[in-house]
Amino acid sequence: MLELMYSEHCSYKSSRPILKILPKEGPRVLVGPGYDAGIVDIGNGYVVAFKIESHNHPSAIDPYNGAATGIGGIVRDILCTNCRPVALLDSLRFGPPRKGRTKWLLKYVVKGISDYGNRIGVPTVAGEVEFDESFETNCLVNVACVGIGRKDSVVLARMDRPGDYIVLMGSSTGRDGIHGVTFASKAITAESEEERPSVQIGDPFMKKVIIEATLEAVATGFVTGLKDLGGAGLTCALSEMAFKGGTGAEVELDRVHLREEGMTPYEIMLSESQERMLFVVKPEGLEGVLEVFRRWGLPHSVIGRVTEGEEVVVRYGGEVVARLPARLLADAPIVRRRARRPRWLAKMLRIPKPKEPKDLGRALARMLSSPNIASKEPIYSQYDHEVGIRTVVKPGDGDAAVLRLLEDPRAIAVKADCNSRHCLLDPFNGHAGAAAESARNVVAVGAEPIAAVDCCNFGNPERPEVFWQFSEGIKGLSFMLRGLGIPCVGGNVSFYNEDERSGRAVNPTTVVVMLGLIEDLDWVTTMAFKEHGDEIFAIGRTYPEMGGSEYYHWIHGICGGRPPRARPERERASMAVVKEAIREGLIDAAHDCSKGGLAVALAIMALKGGLGADVDLKRVPRSGVGRLDELLFSESYARFIVSARPGAARGLKALARRHGAIVSKLGRVVDSPDLSLRFGERVVRCGIGELGRAWGESMRRYLGEL
């Protein structure tokens, strides 16, 4: 069993020393990295638990079940803190959309998430989709879950009271997924499609029932520890729980309810059958807990007890078949890997600038049709994003999703982001940018960012170039999170996302999920322009930072150049202005500038509001920008566009002065259906109708009907 526990997935043997540098502390942090989910105190007696996880390898082989069981797994992580799962997010990455394999993967990944997430009654409220050549063989499927619970009833994944019973609840144990973990830490090969036993099948109906029954069982007050069964099944769960509680355990495998006959003890211990939870229950409460399971019709078995000492003793047929010190299992050795800056990088950074297209209006319309920018409505309309009646800002309406707390009159905001091309060209700044963008997104809807979780997706860490990307990336992430004062309360690492034959790795991609808190529902803000006559402002400065931009890639077919620099103090300043302007009621729409830059941000705000805009580009705060296309499409960080009723300028200026930010009035929202961006004589003009078609219809076109 040792091989499994030491595989990359379970024990983080090469990533731990690097991940240590991330900021973990903060006044709101209740549980940081190390448990199944990070838990944040949001006040008034409530906590939010959240976590993100990758399901890349299974999804590449069987997109439907791979993505579905990804949802199943992340929901269990939240559930086992005794928080009710209230939202899901999905971050998806595929090859170019015209490819047949991409269509197949995307269609069934989305269907898997839709069929599973919708059936368990947890809304999928936000996400992102990126298309890039590097994800053609290895797609990335990262899913996150957010839960809400009471601070005084959080349960942890540990057993610390000898004598308590250990109960396995949920689906029966079968042979599925045996060695799934070692599989997840391997590169995809030609034989992968033959590796059937590792594909797991989810049962959303069972999961829905497990969610309700678990919350009810814990409410009895007798559950002292709770953990989901994920990678390496019972082995991982038992040893981790015992280790964290400083106890041992004795279990009898004969008691485990099985689906298949003739399973060996080894198979029972390592099965990764889905939809199972491990409960630790006080003896006096056992009957009550089992009664809850019975009422919900859930199979369960009492498999053993917590013991003194530090050994997990496994019996089968009366004999001891394994005797394992909990510490050994959970505490894997650390491997130090070499890091080296890739040689090819220097050449990619130094590319000549492409020629500026004559018709920038057409370029803008084309930008909106890029699969990386086009509306993802055909995807998120397949997700039930309303169930739970919490979703105040729905997918597509704001930079982040906003969920009200039914329990008290506040709300939380969440969004996941990463620009993997920026990360490829400059892992440090790119990853810092991912943290900044996700923070900007929650700020734009009216929230204060309070905590983050991250999901690292990289190639083979044994290759020094990949390990360099990873360590630079985490440094950048840490730099930005520290600069913004946001703790990272959990994460997940997925390595070996590369094609063994070509040696092509995915773009280094660390997805950052940001959690924001909105103290007053009146602050909730969306991105649509609201009324003609409103004034439009830019916040933050634009630099000629074109490297890795969507404009270079989609219009000029280039992936190169120096990506934007991360400037935490500027981010802080811009965010402070937006946050306070929202609180003071100064602005009525906000949107951050990310992929596609200023022009795309303006276009989408106009489209969403069904209104036009008249903008003087000369008033855009900028530094060193010598070309109009750069002004329009640069992806510099730390920028927002906001709109306000006339008369807000003074208030905004005052806020800018106070926070050392830069704000400039660009123009007005207009009644006519035109977006007109003027720079002296030069005018970039587009009809809202045309832009709307480019943005709204292209996703469906690329994929045939999804």
Added chain:
Amino acid sequence: MAKDPEGETIERDLIHRGGYDSIRAVRSGKYLRMLVKAEDPGRAKEIVMRMCNELRLFNPVVHSCSVSVKSGGGKGGRG
């Protein structure tokens, strides 16, 4: 063989609850009936077989597929 939660639920919550205890196992699946123009049944089966594999009418990782022919009438491939 892969797990089949749908079949299991139908068996447990519908069939056994309905008192049909002589049903011992249920598996659910998809069923496609096709009208095929071909010289003969053998050839028809061949076309459908090839198509099932090539167009991924089933995902071999988790499904199995069988094809049977009724000449003059329908044709079924099951995933």
Added chain:
Amino acid sequence: MAKDPEGETIERDLIHRGGYDSIRAVRSGKYLRMLVKAEDPGRAKEIVMRMCNELRLFNPVVHSCSVSVKSGGGKGGRG
């Protein structure tokens, strides 16, 4: 019989696009294979038939259902 958008889509977007023009019509459906304990195939079929009607394994408003028996092995009812 009700419209079958799934069958139509498979036919149009998958099969014909894939160049399989000899396929002239596709209908999709559900397929249940059951293991039945019964004295003989005839009796097994009877049980399943009755069950299909009584438990509404198919919806008579829109589906049709046929049952066939393989003795010693599986059993299929299609809705």
Added chain:
Amino acid sequence: MRIAVLRFPGSNCELDTLYVLRRVLGVDADLVWHEAFDRSGYDAVILPGGFSYGDYLRAGTIAAHSPAMGEVRSMADEGKPVIGICNGFQILTEAGLLPGALLRNEGLNFVCRWVSLRVESNKSALTWLLPKGAIIRLPIAHAEGRYVNERRAIKELWRNGQVILTYVDESGKPTPGANPNGSMDNIAGICNEWGNVVGLMPHPERGSERILSPFGSEDGLMLFESMISFKDGRDGRCGSI
């Protein structure tokens, strides 16, 4: 007025519905486990949305065999409001309490979005307070919502005023473009002859608070308020105030 909100294994919207009834409308409502439903003491029952039994086999089929359905049938016979929302509608058709069937959406995908609906009849417990022809906005979220029945039966439904809601466009027309799932005649909701048994695919509980609506609407409330003040369907007239 006391309302039972049934909970089947796999129901999703029971707590949402309960929230709106109790916290927004301030009426008495209980969450009732499907195996424990006793109709005495209840004036109305709601079968909420979700995926009872995972929608395995077909949406609503397995739940239609629940012991609760005997009680639901009795309430229907007593003329009390029996309301099926989304999965509840599917359960009512599978149980034969409403005619027709709800099949997989024409687009084959799950669809979650806000739609415009026209009130076609105010004969039902849910619509009797609304003027005929009114346009309301509610969200839908389903994969199997395509209403199908024999042509003749649908004509009959229209004639009896049993078609209560249709999907319409901005200008109130039941166009194909406004039809999210391929339902015959754009049908979104129907009722039985007495008007007390009602099924609809849209979710009134998700459209009962301004804060949740992209249009600042709260049209779902009017449907619930109709139900609350509905008295008895048996005489064929809808409730009396």
